[in-house]
Amino acid sequence: MVYLDNAATSRPREEAIRAYEEVSLEHFGNPSSVHGAGYDAERYLRKARDGVLSSFAVSSTHKCVFTSGASEANNIFITGIAHRFHNRGNRLITSLAEHPSVLRCFLALKEEGYDVVLLPVGEKGAVAPEELAKAMNDKTILVSLMGVNNETGALSDLMGLRDVIRRFPKCFFHSDLTQAVGKLDEPFALLDAFTFSGHKIGSLKGSGALVYRKTIDLPPLLHGGEQEGGVRPGTVDVASAYALSVALALARKEERENGEKAALLRSKLVSYLLSRPDEFVINSPFESSPFLLSFSLLKKKAAVYVEGLSEKGIYVSSVSACSSKRENVSSVVLAMGLSKERAAHAVRVSFAPYNTLEDIDAFIKASDELLKGLINQR
Amino acid sequence: MRKSLLIHYGELSTKGKNRENFVESLAKNIRHALKGRTFSLKRDYDHIRIYGDELEELLPLLLDVSGINRISLAYECGLDMDEMEQTALFAYKESGGTSFKVETSRPNKAFPLQSYEISKTIGGYLLSHAEGSKVDVHSPDVRIRTIVSRKRCDIYAKTFAGAGGYPLGSLGKAMMMLSGGIDSPVAAYLLLRRGIALECVHFAAPPYTSVEAVEKVTDLLKVLNRFEAKIRLHIVPFTALQLKIYEAAGDSYAITIMRRMMTRIAVGLARRQGCLAIATGESIGQVASQTLQSLNVINDVTSFPIIRPLAAYDKTATIEIAKKIGTYDISIRPHEDCCTIFTPRHPVTRPKMDDVLKIEKSFDYQSLVDECIEKAELRLIGGED
Numbered sequence: 001m002v003y004l005d006n007a008a009t010s011r012p013r014e015e016a017i018r019a020y021e022e023v024s025l026e027h028f029g030n031p032s033s034v035h036g037a038g039y040d041a042e043r044y045l046r047k048a049r050d051g052v053l054s055s056f057a058v059s060s061t062h063k064c065v066f067t068s069g070a071s072e073a074n075n076i077f078i079t080g081i082a083h084r085f086h087n088r089g090n091r092l093i094t095s096l097a098e099h100p101s102v103l104r105c106f107l108a109l110k111e112e113g114y115d116v117v118l119l120p121v122g123e124k125g126a127v128a129p130e131e132l133a134k135a136m137n138d139k140t141i142l143v144s145l146m147g148v149n150n151e152t153g154a155l156s157d158l159m160g161l162r163d164v165i166r167r168f169p170k171c172f173f174h175s176d177l178t179q180a181v182g183k184l185d186e187p188f189a190l191l192d193a194f195t196f197s198g199h200k201i202g203s204l205k206g207s208g209a210l211v212y213r214k215t216i217d218l219p220p221l222l223h224g225g226e227q228e229g230g231v232r233p234g235t236v237d238v239a240s241a242y243a244l245s246v247a248l249a250l251a252r253k254e255e256r257e258n259g260e261k262a263a264l265l266r267s268k269l270v271s272y273l274l275s276r277p278d279e280f281v282i283n284s285p286f287e288s289s290p291f292l293l294s295f296s297l298l299k300k301k302a303a304v305y306v307e308g309l310s311e312k313g314i315y316v317s318s319v320s321a322c323s324s325k326r327e328n329v330s331s332v333v334l335a336m337g338l339s340k341e342r343a344a345h346a347v348r349v350s351f352a353p354y355n356t357l358e359d360i361d362a363f364i365k366a367s368d369e370l371l372k373g374l375i376n377q378r
Numbered sequence: 379m380r381k382s383l384l385i386h387y388g389e390l391s392t393k394g395k396n397r398e399n400f401v402e403s404l405a406k407n408i409r410h411a412l413k414g415r416t417f418s419l420k421r422d423y424d425h426i427r428i429y430g431d432e433l434e435e436l437l438p439l440l441l442d443v444s445g446i447n448r449i450s451l452a453y454e455c456g457l458d459m460d461e462m463e464q465t466a467l468f469a470y471k472e473s474g475g476t477s478f479k480v481e482t483s484r485p486n487k488a489f490p491l492q493s494y495e496i497s498k499t500i501g502g503y504l505l506s507h508a509e510g511s512k513v514d515v516h517s518p519d520v521r522i523r524t525i526v527s528r529k530r531c532d533i534y535a536k537t538f539a540g541a542g543g544y545p546l547g548s549l550g551k552a553m554m555m556l557s558g559g560i561d562s563p564v565a566a567y568l569l570l571r572r573g574i575a576l577e578c579v580h581f582a583a584p585p586y587t588s589v590e591a592v593e594k595v596t597d598l599l600k601v602l603n604r605f606e607a608k609i610r611l612h613i614v615p616f617t618a619l620q621l622k623i624y625e626a627a628g629d630s631y632a633i634t635i636m637r638r639m640m641t642r643i644a645v646g647l648a649r650r651q652g653c654l655a656i657a658t659g660e661s662i663g664q665v666a667s668q669t670l671q672s673l674n675v676i677n678d679v680t681s682f683p684i685i686r687p688l689a690a691y692d693k694t695a696t697i698e699i700a701k702k703i704g705t706y707d708i709s710i711r712p713h714e715d716c717c718t719i720f721t722p723r724h725p726v727t728r729p730k731m732d733d734v735l736k737i738e739k740s741f742d743y744q745s746l747v748d749e750c751i752e753k754a755e756l757r758l759i760g761g762e763d
Contacts, residue, residue: 308585374585375621 002314002359006200007150007179007292007350013202016247020204023239031236032227045238051245052209055252056188065210065228066241070178071101073195073210074144076231078105080218081142081172082114088170089139090114093132095146096335097121097154102144102176115139121335125154125285133164140171147180147194151319151332151348153289155184162190172216182251183259183291192216198240202352203247207240258353263290265351268360272367279371283333283346292350294333299376302345305367308374312366317348341378379465383428383437384452384532385540387445396548401426404445404545410607411443412436424485427452437538442604444573445548446540450523452532457489462496463503465533466522470504470511473535475519477512478504482524489526496524544573546606551575552655552685553648555640556611558594561659561688563602563705564696568687569657570605577651578609579644579754581616590711596759597708603760612647612754616640619746626741633667634729635737637676639747645682646751655683661696662689666725675729 003011023044029037031045048066053059067073082092094106096118103118110116117135119127127145136143143165145156158175165173172192180186181194182201188194193216198207210231212218224233251258273280273295283294297305302318309316319330329343349363387404405421408428417430430436433451440449455465470478480497491499500522501513525532552569556562556578566576580595592613599609619639627635644656660668667676677684688696700706 303588304586307588311585311589370585375624 002355002362004349004351004355004359004363005315005317006352006355007348008317009199009205010202010352011354012199012204012243013247013250015250016198016203016243019246020239020243023242027238031238032225041238044242045236048238048241048245051249052211055245055248056211058189058211061189061213062211063214063229065212065231066236066244067195067208067210067232068206069199069208070099070176070195070197071208072232073208074099074101074174074176075105076218076221077174077193077195077210077212078102078142078144079109079221080231081174081216082109082112084217084219085141085170085172089141091117091137091140093117093119093135093140093143095119095121095127097125097149097152097332098144098146099150099176099178102146106144120337121149121154121332123285123336125149125152125288125332125336126156127161129157129160129164132161136164136168136171138168138170140168142172142174144174144176146176146178147186148177148184148289148291149332150179150292151330151346152284152294152336153179153292154285154336155288158191159187162187174212179289179291182248182255183262183289185255198244198247201247201251203244204240207237207244209241209244254353259290261353262351262355265355265357265360266290266293268357269293269349269363272360272364276371281342283336283338283342285336290351292348294330294346294348296333296338296342297345297347299378300345300371300374301377302347304374304377305370306347308370309363309366312369314363314366316363317350319343319346319348345378379461379468380429380454381433382452382454382532383433383440384450384534385426385428385440385446386448386450387425400445400545400548403548404443407443407445407546408440411439415439440540441538442541443546444541444543444571444605445545447542448537448540450534450537452534454530454532457486457526457529457531459491459496459499462524462531462533463500465531466500466524467504467507469533469535470508470520470522473520475535476510477514477518478520478522478535479513479515479518480504480522480524482526484526486526486528488528493526496526500524541571543571546570546573547575549573549575550654551577551652552657553644553651553653554578554657555644555659556580556595556598557659558591558598558709559659560693560700560706560709561661561664561696563598563659563709564691564699564703565657565659565687566602567605567699567703567705569685570602574657576602576606576609576657577612577647577653579612579614579647581614581620581640581643583615583617583620586617586620594708594711596757598705599759601704601708606760608758608760610651611757611759612651613757614643614647614750614754616750619743619750622741622743622746627737630724630726631729631733631737633725634672634675634734637667637672638679638734638738639743641676641679641684642747643750643754645680646747647754648682650751655685657685657687659688660686661691661693662686664693666727669727671728672726675731675734678731 027040027044029041031042049064052064092114106116119131121127147156165171174193175191177194178196181196193212195210199205218231220231222233227233227236273282279298280295283296306318319328329340330346333343333346417428420427453465453469455461480501482493482496484493520535522535552574554566554576582592623635624632648656
């Protein structure tokens, strides 16, 4: 199996699994309990929380809430800010290329009557600071723009964006860093809030975190308990939180090395795609994350191509789950201003540290065989 | 007084000669449906009776068995008027109705009272023993049926509709073409309910169709296992032939030629497997390949019977059945099958036979068709796993 869909989810690291196992078996108490087993679990939870904050070097300024993943964390923060600071203004700004857990959140708030602005991203795949500046006003209370786009790898200029936002002191800046954490160094301390998932950085599915300024008082999305500072009720999954902190620390430590390796894999893939201009066109902007690459097929159907690769044991991603009945297109590729055809036949390849050059060779070989065998369907 | 499930054959009763065989297979199918339960089964000329301790639990298991017209929760008693009255009262009270009509049939002509007199006597007894009851001969809450036969009397007030049709397998076997869409499982269900045993054929064209499409068909058949415990599924490797068709036929005729090839393959498999017909989920006019003109051209490849149970069904009626039997949610899963992946933009709705024959002459399809039949993979759906 050659797994090249690591932006969807990745294989957990052994260290994370072992950490999970250890806490689950040895320190299984409820951290809210007022007895020895509870205190013991609480220690691990604190260790996990401190670990996360120090991995980003934000221990003194930010706090961390463990969630089931980035989707939940995004919902908690975006909805929470909108509801709490409604008295300050009602403009909320995001982009059309955001992950659904951000975009849909904004659309739901629009239904509630908020003044929601959805910015286009242009050919660079990210919102330019100048574009953001045009949309900002004194009523703006939240800007949410992702660090790395999950389909194209496009990079946001978080520093530049933050410089725009800081001129509006009532406005908070949130960034979904799911595809950035453990892969790129971002100006974490300058963000009011950021979110990420555990399973994309070698930890387990069902884990993630919201990291935000200590000064912000968020209302909970769900009601039920005082856990996680009252923001997220329910017995805390200590093992999961601990595994997340372990995987995060390792990913942060190996960031540079892994990034260089991914860049190597990606450039090999790019050369291959460029050598077949009759078949492929690259969607990812020139400057983008080394960990993923989006391209479109010019003659074949993406669903068939991906299915064919899958038969050969090579797993990559297409936007549509193999269907001509539902017209699925990549909303991100569309948001870049590219054609609907291109958006419908986009394929994403994404790397993890365990991928090798041999994996790319296997992909290229399988792809060539497929291109020869498949008929043109468009 | 002994309780039983009294199973009425319905349509089956009209058949003279084959009756014994039908009842035999029905009894076999009933035993299969009740596998693992404690019960005893008795056959007589008119009915099958099921005895057991938990008849109410057995009842739902029998409602899907084809060949059963009705099932009554019956009480048996001796040929004695007092006993019959008490039994009728018990059955009536159990039914919970407040108005009734007593209907009697008397195959046992030696019984001293005539049908009408029996009804009248029992009715009188019920009126005086069940408070607040009245007789309503036009639309009673409860019809109390009394059957006086040679050795016993059966009385029942509660009857449930069965699946109808004939005992599964007693009518022979058909080869069902199953795409994975909404229609074909419904067509399969209608045939099974009629009593026709099925084998199924599915056309897979990887990688143009997803492996998930085959899983989808398998899951559909698991739902249909309720009606036929073990179903053979033949998965035909269709890619090579389909590409050839696409190349030879071009956009407008691809579907017509494809359906003709599928029909040839299905007939080939059907003959090999001892099926007496093939069956499809086609509904006249629904899509380009299902216009009468198209069906005419497609059907032309064989003299083998092709059954189309949904020919005159509206899509809404089909969907309703699909939801009822539980195949709908599986059918709407988004995976490609052979029918949708090559959907051309402008398929021909009135194909001309001359054109079709010209296209088919242009390539050697026979060897590819034979290969499809030969290389079909067999999966047994249902059974002990």
